[in-house]
Amino acid sequence: MGKGTLRNKVCSCGSGKKFKNCHEKKESQEKIKLYEIENDMRETYSHQTCMVADELKCDCTKKIIKAHTVSKSSNLKQIAENGHVYGFKKSIMALDSNDGKFPVEKIGINKASVFNGFCSKHDKELFAIIEDKEIVFSNEQIFILAYRAISRELYLKYRSTENNQNMFDYDKGVKNVLLQKMFHDMVKQFSEGINLAVRDLEIIKNNYDNSLINQDYENIKYYIIIIDSIPEVMSSGCWIPEVTFNGEKLVDFNDKNKQFNSITVSTIALKENAGAIVFSWDDRIPCPECFQFLKSLNEIPDNNKGNAILKWMLECNENIYFSPKWWDSLDKKIQELLVDDMSNIMKLQLDLTNYHKYEGCVNWKILEIKTNLVL
Numbered sequence: 605m606g607k608g609t610l611r612n613k614v615c616s617c618g619s620g621k622k623f624k625n626c627h628e629k630k631e632s633q634e635k636i637k638l639y640e641i642e643n644d645m646r647e648t649y650s651h652q653t654c655m656v657a658d659e660l661k662c663d664c665t666k667k668i669i670k671a672h673t674v675s676k677s678s679n680l681k682q683i684a685e686n687g688h689v690y691g692f693k694k695s696i697m698a699l700d701s702n703d704g705k706f707p708v709e710k711i712g713i714n715k716a717s718v719f720n721g722f723c724s725k726h727d728k729e730l731f732a733i734i735e736d737k738e739i740v741f742s743n744e745q746i747f748i749l750a751y752r753a754i755s756r757e758l759y760l761k762y763r764s765t766e767n768n769q770n771m772f773d774y775d776k777g778v779k780n781v782l783l784q785k786m787f788h789d790m791v792k793q794f795s796e797g798i799n800l801a802v803r804d805l806e807i808i809k810n811n812y813d814n815s816l817i818n819q820d821y822e823n824i825k826y827y828i829i830i831i832d833s834i835p836e837v838m839s840s841g842c843w844i845p846e847v848t849f850n851g852e853k854l855v856d857f858n859d860k861n862k863q864f865n866s867i868t869v870s871t872i873a874l875k876e877n878a879g880a881i882v883f884s885w886d887d888r889i890p891c892p893e894c895f896q897f898l899k900s901l902n903e904i905p906d907n908n909k910g911n912a913i914l915k916w917m918l919e920c921n922e923n924i925y926f927s928p929k930w931w932d933s934l935d936k937k938i939q940e941l942l943v944d945d946m947s948n949i950m951k952l953q954l955d956l957t958n959y960h961k962y963e964g965c966v967n968w969k970i971l972e973i974k975t976n977l978v979l
């Protein structure tokens with residue numbers, strides 16, 4: 605085969621590009637710098653779009669805003685000090701300079717929990733029912749909290765798909781062929797995982813979109829813990845229940861044909877200084893794993909449920925913000941434990957059983973548990 609033909613072949617790294625435009629000269633290039641990767645990511649996640657259902661996109665305004673996934677006025681403001689909350693600085697450079705751990709930083713409430721995923725009209729209109737109305741836990745309110753979490757998750761996965769393409773470039777300057785191969789295999793495996801997550805989330809999101817359009821919220825399953833204080837920790841997230849609090853493994857991620865459903869969580873402030881932790885999922889895709897996960901939470905004595913939830917949030921959800929007053933009051937050792945759990949991103953096996961270590965972190969007194977599950 606002629607040299608020219610080889611150059612025009614698809615590169616073996618998996619990027620999909622021609623060899624001549626990909627790895628032909630990569631070895632002689634300068635090694636990638638951390639700040640280049642950081643800039644790459646920042647650019648990827650600055651992409652603006654409205655994640656509303658396709659059928660409603662004709663009403664989108666041109667202005668894509670920084671949409672809060674944790675409400676600013678009703679939730680973040682409640683735990684802020686001088687307009688700031690604490691959160692983890694999710695940056696590769698910060699991770700590098702902080703011993704492989706995410707540092708806790710002060711974040712203005714205008715910036716905390718935002719993503720570029722809704723236009724101004726839809727951000728205002730869709731979420732008015734939880735932003736401007738009293739929370740009474742109607743199916744519609746529970747649904748819309750979940751809709752926001754699912755929309756963010758799909759947005760992030762779409763962006764990650766785009767960023768994965770750039771990752772094929774990150775081995776430039778690496779001369780060792782074996783190292784190059786290992787790196788490519790890792791990126792391919794990672795990309796494959798993200799593609800499967802997108803496949804599943806698109807089906808879930810499509811179901812949510814149909815509910816939104818038809819105003820049919822009957823498929824929502826929920827488990828809501830109402831507490832006697834405003835949660836010191838605010839979060840909105842989405843997770844495939846992979847283990848229970850008892851250590852039972854619920855899913856096999858190697859099963860590529862299985863469609864995984866996701867559970868969402870939102871912490872919210874209620875009137876009269878109360879609060880709630882709202883778990884839910886759309887049951888059109890059966891999710892026995894969601895049920896098992898919540899059953900194991902339900903079995904934990906009430907005085908420890910809060911600490912178990914906190915442990916789970918840190919391990920499985922990065923969209924999390926703290927009351928500065930609360931964080932500063934924690935013992936240094938406890939702070940380190942929380943940071944360690946949050947930074948444990950390369951975990952091989954997730955373990956939620958040792959939430960006892962968090963004892964005393966939060967002292968939520970449970971007033972009521974509202975659920976439509978028979979646990």
Ligand SMILES: [Zn+2]
Pocket residue numbers: 615616617618619626627772
């Ligand atoms: Zn290549």
Ligand SMILES: [Zn+2]
Pocket residue numbers: 654655656661663664665722723724725726727
């Ligand atoms: Zn829109």
